[in-house]
Amino acid sequence: MSVRTLPLLFLNLGGEMLYILDQRLRAQNIPGDKARKVLNDIISTMFNRKFMEELFKPQELYSKKALRTVYDRLAHASIMRLNQASMDKLYDLMTMAFKYQVLLCPRPKDVLLVTFNHLDAIKGFIQDSPTILHQVDETFQQLTEIYGGLSAGEFQLIRQTLLIFFQDLHIRVSIFLKDKVQNSNGRFVLPVSGPLPWGTKVPGLVRTFNNKGEEVRKVEFKHGGSYVAAPKEGSFELYGDRVLKLGTNMYSVNRPMETHMSGASENLAAQTQESIAPNPLAKEELNLLARLIGGMEIKKPSGPEPGFRLNLFTTDEEEETSRRTKSWLGSWGSLRSWTSQGGVPARAMICLP
Amino acid sequence: MFRRERSIPLRGSAAALCNNLSVLQLPVRNLTHFGVVHGPSAQLLSAAPEGVPLAQRQLQAKEGAGVSPPLITQVHWCVLPFRVLLVLTSHRGIQMYESDGSVMVYWHALDAGDASLVQAVFARGIAASGHFICVGMWSGRVLVFDIPAKGPNIVLSEELAGHQTPITDIATEPAQGQLDCKPLENRDCVADMVTADDSGLLCVWQSGPEFKLLTRIPGFGVPCPSVQLWQGTVAAGYGNGQVRLYEASTGTLHVQIDAHARAICALDLAPEVGKLLSAAEDTFVHIWQLSRSPEGGYIEVEHCHGECVPDTQVCGARFCDPSGSSFAVTGYDLAEILRFSSM
Numbered sequence: 078m079s080v081r082t083l084p085l086l087f088l089n090l091g092g093e094m095l096y097i098l099d100q101r102l103r104a105q106n107i108p109g110d111k112a113r114k115v116l117n118d119i120i121s122t123m124f125n126r127k128f129m130e131e132l133f134k135p136q137e138l139y140s141k142k143a144l145r146t147v148y149d150r151l152a153h154a155s156i157m158r159l160n161q162a163s164m165d166k167l168y169d170l171m172t173m174a175f176k177y178q179v180l181l182c183p184r185p186k187d188v189l190l191v192t193f194n195h196l197d198a199i200k201g202f203i204q205d206s207p208t209i210l211h212q213v214d215e216t217f218q219q220l221t222e223i224y225g226g227l228s229a230g231e232f233q234l235i236r237q238t239l240l241i242f243f244q245d246l247h248i249r250v251s252i253f254l255k256d257k258v259q260n261s262n263g264r265f266v267l268p269v270s271g272p273l274p275w276g277t278k279v280p281g282l283v284r285t286f287n288n289k290g291e292e293v294r295k296v297e298f299k300h301g302g303s304y305v306a307a308p309k310e311g312s313f314e315l316y317g318d319r320v321l322k323l324g325t326n327m328y329s330v331n332r333p334m335e336t337h338m339s340g341a342s343e344n345l346a347a348q349t350q351e352s353i354a355p356n357p358l359a360k361e362e363l364n365l366l367a368r369l370i371g372g373m374e375i376k377k378p379s380g381p382e383p384g385f386r387l388n389l390f391t392t393d394e395e396e397e398t399s400r401r402t403k404s405w406l407g408s409w410g411s412l413r414s415w416t417s418q419g420g421v422p423a424r425a426m427i428c429l430p
Numbered sequence: 431m432f433r434r435e436r437s438i439p440l441r442g443s444a445a446a447l448c449n450n451l452s453v454l455q456l457p458v459r460n461l462t463h464f465g466v467v468h469g470p471s472a473q474l475l476s477a478a479p480e481g482v483p484l485a486q487r488q489l490q491a492k493e494g495a496g497v498s499p500p501l502i503t504q505v506h507w508c509v510l511p512f513r514v515l516l517v518l519t520s521h522r523g524i525q526m527y528e529s530d531g532s533v534m535v536y537w538h539a540l541d542a543g544d545a546s547l548v549q550a551v552f553a554r555g556i557a558a559s560g561h562f563i564c565v566g567m568w569s570g571r572v573l574v575f576d577i578p579a580k581g582p583n584i585v586l587s588e589e590l591a592g593h594q595t596p597i598t599d600i601a602t603e604p605a606q607g608q609l610d611c612k613p614l615e616n617r618d619c620v621a622d623m624v625t626a627d628d629s630g631l632l633c634v635w636q637s638g639p640e641f642k643l644l645t646r647i648p649g650f651g652v653p654c655p656s657v658q659l660w661q662g663t664v665a666a667g668y669g670n671g672q673v674r675l676y677e678a679s680t681g682t683l684h685v686q687i688d689a690h691a692r693a694i695c696a697l698d699l700a701p702e703v704g705k706l707l708s709a710a711e712d713t714f715v716h717i718w719q720l721s722r723s724p725e726g727g728y729i730e731v732e733h734c735h736g737e738c739v740p741d742t743q744v745c746g747a748r749f750c751d752p753s754g755s756s757f758a759v760t761g762y763d764l765a766e767i768l769r770f771s772s773m
Binding site for chain 2: 078079080081135180183185228229230231233234236237240241244245247260264265266267269273274276277278279280281282283284285286287288290294296298299300301302304
């Protein structure tokens, strides 16, 4: 599909990851300076120039497994540690959030506005670090250079590529269920009301013209929805009103972020199918991944800074249920042993059947 | 009024592509064939009148070089004068099978040649025109294959240049729609094929041993994912939710419908009765009646019916019978074909 999709996928998933980590750091009362250090470390690793260079090269999307490995590494770019169950849950929340945003983008080009929303928020996290701010702004420039001139058709292809990546993921997320943007079967609600995409007129009109181009008839029909024209187009500038709310931080301090484990087994089955099927092309993917992660400069936890563990679950019981549900996933086992060791060369990170 | 009929389960969910449902009606055999793209595979299944699934088969995209298995862009049955072929387009090439998908009769590998590093290379847009099968390319070219009455001796006879951006869809004048009927003998309309692309440009052609470009209908900044041709009228669905109808021979715009709130993903025709179906990512399917005005003879459209498929980003829709009294719908992430029939 489109070879321009990976940067958008990576930056938006990364943005969601930061929203979630930020919320959990506050909820767990991690001291301010430690929390800031974690976010700063992760953000500066994400926007590292060498890493961004690799990311922006035209290439096909990685498999879900390969991409997950990148985020495992990223999440451990600082003094914070996540156990396997928490990392799994973090990834589930990230992917479902971005899937929701892509699906609900009014126009395919709006995925760029979603990306800018994430970047705007990321800049908010690192306001007191001018060096990292500069890195993010540079990435912004790169996005504008590459995506600013793409046609609607190319954005449509990017959107289709992203949706194929997210196909068959139906993990239920508490915050989505509560806000009624997701049904209990895991599918997202597609509203038939609200603002239209920029450039689309309110449906309901049939206009007929004669051979001279004069309008000879105008008839209305009942289209079934309840739409209004978009008030204005979102800004694609470095600073501006994006108008679109998709991609902004939906986690305030008190909002829950559980995923529903009872639906998890069905989703895990779908994900396992991908892990179990033999992948004869793994070697090439391995090399690509190694190059990408090789560009990441991970700070190893050094002496006087004690690391700490972040928990994505609100209760131990919930975590235990999750661990039991997932313990039979043999292929994740090798990944678990890797994450507990810390810095391991790229080649050893990929677990393949 | 339409009611929901029994759905037909799919092995894999439908991919978020446009025109992602092909239907082959075989009324003589009391069967309907359905084809849906899942991703790297496509599913064919046949069903009896009440939607009872009878047989199914999965086809894979050929040639798995590269990081990930190649994705299929479209699957479509081509009804030719003496045979029916199933065509599958992907990011690697064009595969043609006997109509039940049992035997591959032809493989055409894509030549990435002129593509820059940033261009996606794929084939997309499939239609039968007489004894030709036309397939669109990422480059805007349209390949014309000459199909013999039987056997695998398929030849690439022509490459049409009219588009600069990836082809989205191709439509031809229906030959009365059914396998057992003879094709139209005396055609009034010279224009019998229309091709559409990502920029919204439409090209109208006359088929023949050499295809001739008759008219170009410019786009207006949005893709045209789906197009149909009926009695000299082009019906085009656009990325901004509009359906426009043009006189094929002149390119004159006759009808403009603000039909949908999101990008249109599929159009279909019931040619015997002049019904048009439009489906879009806004979860709606609309059915329109086409007719000729008594005064000027130009095309007129009337809205017949609108159906909401809740919480479903529709990606394919087709009439299931020649009278347009039933239709089927596929949706992104949905592992079933939804069926509707009029009461």
